[in-house]
Amino acid sequence: MARSQSTHAALRILALATSLAAGTGCAAAGELVDLGTVESFKARFNQDAGKPRLLLLLSPTCPVCVAGARWVHEEILKKNATPDLRVYAVWFKMMPSDDRGARPDDLVEDSRVIELWDEPRALGRWLASEPQFGDKGLVDEGVMWDTFLLFGRESRWEGVPSHLVSSGHTIVRERKRLEADLPMALTPVSRR
DSSP states (O other), X not given: OHHHHHHHHHHHHHXXXXXXXXXXXXXXXXXXXXXXXXXXXXXXXXXXXXXXEXXXXXXXXXXXXXXXXXXXXXXXXXTOOOTTOEEEEEXXXXXXXXXXGGSOTTXXXXXXXXXXXXXXXXXXXXXXXXXXXXXSSEEETTEEESEEEEEXXXXXXXXXXXOEEEEEESTXXXXXXXXXXXXXXXXXXXXX
């Protein structure tokens, strides 16, 4: 049993190393990688231009955050087979019990999801400080969290991300808004 677990772990590490070496910045489904800087996330966001993008800002031990992430998995990802939908699940410490190892590792396993750990809470701080986004999510201690931001296919991040289709906090409370607004983000620009 221990051998198969270590083999499985080695294969996951190899998949992560291969994807990072290839310059994609993507991890295998279910892998948690460091966000890096806001600039590196911006590059990842722009690399996915042409895809609808859903950004989730999450605390790994907040029951409402975990319920929101689970809802996105069950109601958005499983029910929308759109292969180019991109979900960024950004986890960071907001509660005393939060740490990287506390993230539920079976919550959003899907090849369309990129899971990131943001130790300094850089992305949540940046979004909370930007006038265009500061009122779009739950802000505590200068950090936006338990929030979703849905961007259209045409979105690019120059100074700030453009073409915000929908946002809400908490994810659970605003799930009906996300569900209602998702079709607009999924629709190709030429058909709107």
